[in-house]
Each structure stands twice: as structure tokens, then as C-alpha cells.
Amino acid sequence: xxxxxxxxxxxxxxxxxxxxxxxxxxxxxxxxxxxxxxxxxxxxxxxxxxxxxxxxxxxxxxxxxxxxxxxxxxxxxxxxxxxxxxxxxxxxxxxxxxxxxxxxxxxxxxxxxxxxxxxxxxxxxxxxxxxxxxxxxxxxxxxxxxxxxxxxxxxxxxxxxxxxxxxxxxxxxxxxxxxxxxxxxxxxxxxxxxxxxxxxxxxxxxxxxxxxxxxxxxxxxxxxxxxx
Amino acid sequence: xxxxxxxxxxxxxxxxxxxxxxxxxxxxxxxxxxxxxxxxxxxxxxxxxxxxxxxxxxxxxxxxxxxxxxxxxxxxxxxxxxxxxxxxxxxxxxxxxxxxxxxxxxxxxxxxxxxxxxxxxxxxxxxxxxxxxxxxxxxxxxxxxxxxxxxxxxxxxxxxxxxxxxxxxxxxxxxxxxxxxxxxxxxxxxxxxxxxxxxxxxxxxxxxxxxxxxxxxxxxxxxxxxxxxxxxxxxxxxxxxxxxxxxxxxxxxxxxxxxxxxxxxxxxxxxxxxxxxxxxxxxxxxxxxxxxxxxxxxxxxxxxxxxxxxxxxxxxxxxxxxxxxxxxxxxxxxxxxxxxxxxxxxxxxxxxxxxxxxxxxxxxxxxxxxxxxxxxxxxxxxxxxxxxxxxxxxxx
Numbered sequence: 001x002x003x004x005x006x007x008x009x010x011x012x013x014x015x016x017x018x019x020x021x022x023x024x025x026x027x028x029x030x031x032x033x034x035x036x037x038x039x040x041x042x043x044x045x046x047x048x049x050x051x052x053x054x055x056x057x058x059x060x061x062x063x064x065x066x067x068x069x070x071x072x073x074x075x076x077x078x079x080x081x082x083x084x085x086x087x088x089x090x091x092x093x094x095x096x097x098x099x100x101x102x103x104x105x106x107x108x109x110x111x112x113x114x115x116x117x118x119x120x121x122x123x124x125x126x127x128x129x130x131x132x133x134x135x136x137x138x139x140x141x142x143x144x145x146x147x148x149x150x151x152x153x154x155x156x157x158x159x160x161x162x163x164x165x166x167x168x169x170x171x172x173x174x175x176x177x178x179x180x181x182x183x184x185x186x187x188x189x190x191x192x193x194x195x196x197x198x199x200x201x202x203x204x205x206x207x208x209x210x211x212x213x214x215x216x217x218x219x220x221x222x223x224x225x226x227x228x
Numbered sequence: 229x230x231x232x233x234x235x236x237x238x239x240x241x242x243x244x245x246x247x248x249x250x251x252x253x254x255x256x257x258x259x260x261x262x263x264x265x266x267x268x269x270x271x272x273x274x275x276x277x278x279x280x281x282x283x284x285x286x287x288x289x290x291x292x293x294x295x296x297x298x299x300x301x302x303x304x305x306x307x308x309x310x311x312x313x314x315x316x317x318x319x320x321x322x323x324x325x326x327x328x329x330x331x332x333x334x335x336x337x338x339x340x341x342x343x344x345x346x347x348x349x350x351x352x353x354x355x356x357x358x359x360x361x362x363x364x365x366x367x368x369x370x371x372x373x374x375x376x377x378x379x380x381x382x383x384x385x386x387x388x389x390x391x392x393x394x395x396x397x398x399x400x401x402x403x404x405x406x407x408x409x410x411x412x413x414x415x416x417x418x419x420x421x422x423x424x425x426x427x428x429x430x431x432x433x434x435x436x437x438x439x440x441x442x443x444x445x446x447x448x449x450x451x452x453x454x455x456x457x458x459x460x461x462x463x464x465x466x467x468x469x470x471x472x473x474x475x476x477x478x479x480x481x482x483x484x485x486x487x488x489x490x491x492x493x494x495x496x497x498x499x500x501x502x503x504x505x506x507x508x509x510x511x512x513x514x515x516x517x518x519x520x521x522x523x524x525x526x527x528x529x530x531x532x533x534x535x536x537x538x539x540x541x542x543x544x545x546x547x548x549x550x551x552x553x554x555x556x557x558x559x560x561x562x563x564x565x566x567x568x569x570x571x572x573x574x575x576x577x578x579x580x581x582x583x584x585x586x587x588x589x590x591x592x593x594x595x596x597x598x599x600x601x602x603x604x605x606x607x608x609x610x611x612x613x614x615x616x617x618x619x620x621x622x623x624x
Contacts, residue, residue: 056534056617077538083616084536095620097528112536156535 001086001161001194003030007062008052010045022048023217025062030162033192035185037199037208045217046198047166053196054087054164055079066162084113088157090180092167094149096141102152103128103137109156127155131183147176154180158187165197169204181207240549244557246517247596251561252568254510255592259569259582261499261506263407266583268492270408275484277351279454279466281306281315282477296477300446305473311460312469316341316348317449319421323391323414325428336377336412338391340421343367348453355410360385360401367417372401376411376580389414392427407583422448507595514557514596515603518550522607527623529608533616546608547601554600558593 005028011021023045030036038046051057053064055071064072071082088109089095096105103124110120128134131151133144141149150172157163165184169177181204187193188209197208205211210224285296298317307315319340343363347353355362355372362372371391373383378399383389387399391414405411416424422445426433435443456465463482470478489496529542537545569582611619 051617054534056620057615080533080536080538083534089534093624095527095531097531099528108532109535112532112538112541 001030002032002065002067003028003053003162003194003196004065005029005053005062006065008049008059008064009061010048010052010057011060021217023052026214026217026219028053028196028212028219030194030196032161032194033188034210035188035195035197035208037197037205037211038214039199039205039211040214040220044214046214049214050164050166050196050198054089055083056089081113084109086160086162088160088163090150090154090157090163090165090168092170094141094146094153094171096149096153096156098141101138101140102133102144102148105141105152106155109159123159124155127158128152131155131179146171147173147179150176150180154183158183158193161193163187163193163195165195167198167200169199169201177201177204240521240553243517243521243553244560247514247554247557247600248560248564250510250513250517251558251592251596252564253513253561254506254595255562255565255584255588256569256582257502257506257509258588258592259565259584261503262585262588263581263583264495264499266407268488268495270406271488271492272485273351274349274409275479275488276462276481277349279456279462279469279481280451280479280484281454281469282451283449284475284477297443297447298449298451298476300444300449302473302476303449303452306452306454306469306476309465309469309472311457311465312454313457314346314348314455316345316453316455317418317446318452319418319425319448319450321421321425321428321450336414337409338421338424339413339415340418340424341415342418346455348455350455352406352410355415356404356406357401358404360399362401363415363417367400368420369397370400370417371397372403372415373399374403374411374413374415375405377414378402380579391416392424395424395427405580407580411580419445425450510592511595511599514554514599517557518554518600518603519607521553522546522550522604522611525623526611526614526619529611530614530616530619530621530623533612533619539612542612543605543608546604550600550604551597554597555593557600558596561596562589562592 005026007025007027008023009021009025010023011019014020026045026049028036028049038049040046048057052059055064059072062072063070066082066086071079074082096102097108100108106124106128107117107120110117110124125134125137128137131154133148133151133155136144136148136152141152144152150168154168157165163184168180168184172180184195184197185207188195197204199205208224210222212222213220281298283296283298283302300317303315303317306312319338321338323336323338341347341363344365347355357372358375360372363370371389373389377383381389383399383402385399385402388396389399390396397414397416397420403410403413425448454465454469456462463480466478466480470476529537529546532542532545566584569584573580573582614622
């Protein structure tokens with residue numbers, strides 16, 4: 001999926017009501033099948049950029065195009081459909097739903113976009129098997145280790161053509177982090193999925209086709225030349 | 229258990245318990261209000277069902293038992309008044325004369341009736357007998373007791389009851405609950421009631437045995453219940469009796485009903501307050517519990533919206549959960565209130581404090597479901613206004 005974002009800006013408000021600008025007119029482009037890392041110091045706007053790209057947060061200015069659709073101008077309801085069908089998220093803190101089993105968590109997005117359950121179930125089982133968590137399908141998140149939770153969260157996120165991953169390895173040890181990064185890499189290569197990865201880790205950024213460096217809400221530099 | 233587990237979304241146990249406590253409070257307070265309402269309504273029905281007549285003067289009793297001697301000749305005169313269908317002479321005495329000055333809603337009374345004469349009260353043609361039988365013509369030395377009267381003394385058919393020193397009666401019947409005055413009656417044959425009256429009132433004995441005024445046993449009536457012919461206006465008939473038969477205290481049914489309503493206005497206000505209190509406490513508890521449960525899961529709803537859930541899908545999902553939780557919590561609350569009420573009533577020595585009527589239980593369940601749904605809808609509408617990222621942040 002081709003992602004084009006132009007002039008993205010976002011300002012939050014502090015407890016005293018004063019504006020706190022976070023992003024100042026950032027442009028981003030991600031080609032189909034490209035693995036892009038977003039790096040930068042804490043508070044530079046990496047996660048906000050990812051949230052804007054994922055339609056999780058309303059824009060103050062700018063626009064976002066997925067292929068040839070300006071999704072930032074769609075209605076709330078239409079944006080829900082875009083989130084369900086085209087966007088997948090992997091969060092640093094996993095964000096699994098505690099009241100659902102691992103398998104139910106993985107099937108959640110399919111339910112909201114009306115994907116037939118048998119197909120979604122078969123795909124989910126294959127993916128969970130590949131990530132080594134199939135035997136935990138009926139366990140609740142609290143019954144899983146951190147590594148297992150992140151692999152389940154990964155399984156939940158990777159069906160759509162654009163995957164947004166916010167520090168997915170931040171809470172994992174080296175071994176589990178390597179598994180997730182390798183899977184994201186393989187996702188681009190084997191399925192043509194576009195991946196945007198927010199990370200602090202230099203090794204993670206090094207695996208990407210391109211790395212964007214943010215500083216104080218502005219795009220400071222880019223490294224890499226597209227597909228590796 | 230598995231079925232309940234499926235119905236009940238994970239993590240909702242304390243929500244269900246919170247709802248159950250709220251509904252239990254609502255049902256318990258409502259049941260107390262129902263009990264008082266039924267008592268007052270029963271009394272109202274009674275006074276509207278007959279014209280009560282007593283002799284002129286105060287007699288030995290007060291309240292229900294007030295009135296002077298009503299002679300047989302007066303009863304005959306009343307019976308001759310046009311539109312009077314029947315007159316039943318009665319003796320009504322307080323069970324405990326030392327407390328007769330204090331008319332209470334729970335006063336126990338001895339009622340003497342002639343079983344050969346049909347009950348004159350249109351609303352209580354027959355008193356419902358739960359065990360044994362009612363009085364029959366020719367009975368002597370027997371008693372039929374009201375439900376509460378019997379329960380407080382653990383009386384059963386075949387047992388005995390002392391209504392005066394050395395005067396024991398055999399229990400031949402126990403009435404079903406009427407939730408009004410007859411629950412506290414001991415009903416005996418009219419002649420036995422006259423004997424009890426004579427034993428208690430030394431002055432009456434002197435008058436009676438001295439032959440003063442030519443009194444006979446048939447003159448020993450504390451009052452009479454007068455029935456009217458179909459189509460007659462009871463208030464007009466009561467005034468006519470008053471006018472045509474001198475030396476009577478005649479109660480006008482409509483006026484007595486108004487008087488009763490006025491005298492129970494405090495209780496009516498009290499039960500209204502209890503009902504409102506029950507609704508407010510139960511309603512606040514329930515809506516607060518459901519709303520808190522939904523807000524507690526704000527992060528989950530943020531995640532679901534990130535995964536593509538629309539406002540409508542979320543609302544349906546939350547409403548479904550809220551309804552399930554409200555129904556289960558409501559049923560548990562009703563069960564809890566029933567258990568506590570039954571336990572309290574069982575230890576109340578015949579005093580029934582709670583009346584769990586079907587309308588109360590139905591209303592309480594409906595109330596919990598509707599309020600649960602409204603609270604869930606309110607919370608959901610608040611949540612869906614947030615962006616998914618904001619919902620996730622707030623729930624973190």
C-alpha cells in the first residue's frame with residue numbers, strides 16, 4: 001500500500017490549557033512493501049506521527065492518502081472501515097483485551113470488518129502456529145508471558161496491507177525482539193506489506209529500508225534508499 | 229455455571245454484585261412499601277364494603293371496637309329500612325383490654341359473629357380459610373384465627389387458645405393471609421364473644437344480671453355490619469339509617485374511607501418516601517455500577533476502535549453486555565431481597581414486613597434492565613466521542 005502524508009501537524013493541550021505543539025508539518029511517504037523506521041529522541045513526536053498515520057488521532061493540519069484515497073478527509077464511520085481493513089497496529093504495551101482469549105484477540109479485527117469467520121479462523125491459526133503461540137490460543141492475556149503477548153498482538157495486526165508498529169520490541173528481551181523484527185521484515189518481503197516502525201533501537205532501525213529521524217516534531221533527516 | 233459464565237462477560241463479577249445489591253435494596257424497600265399499601269387498601273376496602281353501626285355512646289372499646297350497646301331491637305329496626313339487604317350483629321373486643329386505648333395498625337381483636345347470618349361486607353363475603361374450616365351455625369367454644377394471629381402463637385387446627393382466664397377455645401381454622409385487619413383477628417361464635425364480653429366488663433354484668441333496661445343476650449352487640457341492596461347508594465343509605473333509627477352511631481362508608489385515608493396519610497407519605505428512596509438508591513447504585521464498568525474498559529474500547537469497530541458496533545456490543553449483566557444482577561438482587569425478606573419475616577413472630585408482589589418484582593427487573601441499558605448507552609456515547617488513541621491513553 002502506498003502511503004503519502006503531507007504537512008502533518010498536531011498540537012495537544014497541557015493541563016493548564018496551554019498548547020503543546022508536537023508535530024510541525026511532517027511529510028512521509030511509504031511505498032508498497034517498504035519497511036520504514038521512525039527514530040528520534042523521546043517526545044519528538046514519533047508515536048503521534050504513527051497515531052496520525054493510523055487514523056487513531058485527528059489531524060490539526062495536513063492530509064493522509066492511502067493509495068489514491070484521502071483517508072484523513074473521510075467520515076468517522078468510513079475511517080473505521082479503513083482502520084479495520086487497511087491498517088494494523090502493534091503497540092509497545094501489546095494492548096490485548098484482557099477479557100478475550102489469545103485467539104479471540106487475533107480474530108477481533110476480522111469481526112469488525114465482516115470478514116467470514118472460518119477464513120479468518122484458519123488464517124489466525126496458521127499465523128499463531130508460525131509465531132509459536134498456537135498452543136496458547138485459549139489462554140487469556142494474563143496467562144501469557146510478555147513475549148507471547150507481543151506475538152499474539154503481532155498476529156492480530158498483520159493481516160492488513162499497512163502495519164504500524166510502535167516500539168513493538170520495547171518490552172521484550174533480545175530473543176523475542178529478534179523474532180518480532182524478523183517477522184516484520186518478512187512481512188514486507190513475502191507479502192508486500194508496508195511497515196512503519198517506531199523504534200529507539202539502532203539495530204531495529206538498521207533492518208529497515210529507510211529510517212526517518214524526527215527531532216522536536218520535524219523531520220530532521222532520512223537514511224536509506226528504499227527497498228533493501 | 230458454564231452457561232452463566234458465557235452470559236457474563238469476563239471481569240464483570242463485581243459489576244453484577246454491585247447491581248445485585250442495588251436491586252436488592254430497591255426490591256426490599258419496595259416490598260415494605262407494598263406491604264403497607266396492601267394493609268391500608270385492605271382497610272379501605274373493608275370500610276367501603278359495609279355500613280358499620282354501633283349503639284350510641286362509647287362502650288368499652290375504642291377505634292374499631294368503639295360504640296355503645298346495640299340492642300336487638302335496633303338491629304331489627306335497621307333491617308326494616310328500605311334498601312337494607314342484611315344486618316349482622318357483631319361483638320368486637322380488643323384482645324388485650326389494657327392496650328385497647330391505643331389503636332394501632334397491628335391491634336389484635338376478638339370478633340364474634342353469627343355464622344348463620346351471611347357476612348354483610350361486600351368486599352369480604354367470605355374470609356379465606358387456609359387450614360381447617362370457618363365457623364358453622366351451632367359451633368361453640370371454637371375459634372378461627374387470622375394468619376398473623378395464628379403464626380405469632382404457633383397455632384394449628386386442633387390446638388387450643390385461651391382468650392380469657394379459664395376460657396379455652398379449640399382452633400378449628402386458620403385464615404389465609406389477607407394482609408389487612410383480619411390477619412390479627414380471633415373469630416368466635418357470637419354467643420362465645422358475648423360471654424367473653426361479660427367476663428371482662430363488671431358493670432355490664434351488673435346491668436345484665438340486674439335486669440336493668442330489660443336486656444337479653446341478644447342485645448349484647450358492640451355493633452352491626454349492614455349490607456345494602458344492589459344499586460343502592462351506601463352513603464345515602466347510611467344517612468337514612470341515622471335519620472330513621474334514633475340512638476345509633478352510623479358510619480358513612482365514604483366519609484370513613486376519607487377519614488381512614490387521612491389518618492393513614494402519614495403512612496402513605498412514608499411509603500411514598502420509601503419507594504422514592506428505593507428507586508434513587510437502587511437506581512444510583514445500578515447506573516453508577518454499569519457506567520463505572522463501561523468507563524473502566526475505556527482502553528478496550530479504544531483498542532476495538534483502532535481495530536475498526538464502528539460506533540454502532542461498539543454500542544451494540546456494550547449494550548449486549550450491559551443487558552446481560554443487568555439481567556443477571558437484577559435476578560441475583562431479587563433473589564437476595566427474597567431471601568433476606570423471607571428470613572426476616574420468619575423471625576418476625578407473625579409480623580409480615582415484606583410483600584414481594586409480582587408487579588414489584590417485574591418492575592424491579594425491568595427497571596434494572598432499562599436503567600442498565602441507559603447507563604451503558606450514556607457511557608458509550610461519551611467514549612465514542614474520544615479518538616481511539618485518546619481512549620487508549622485514558623484507559624492506560
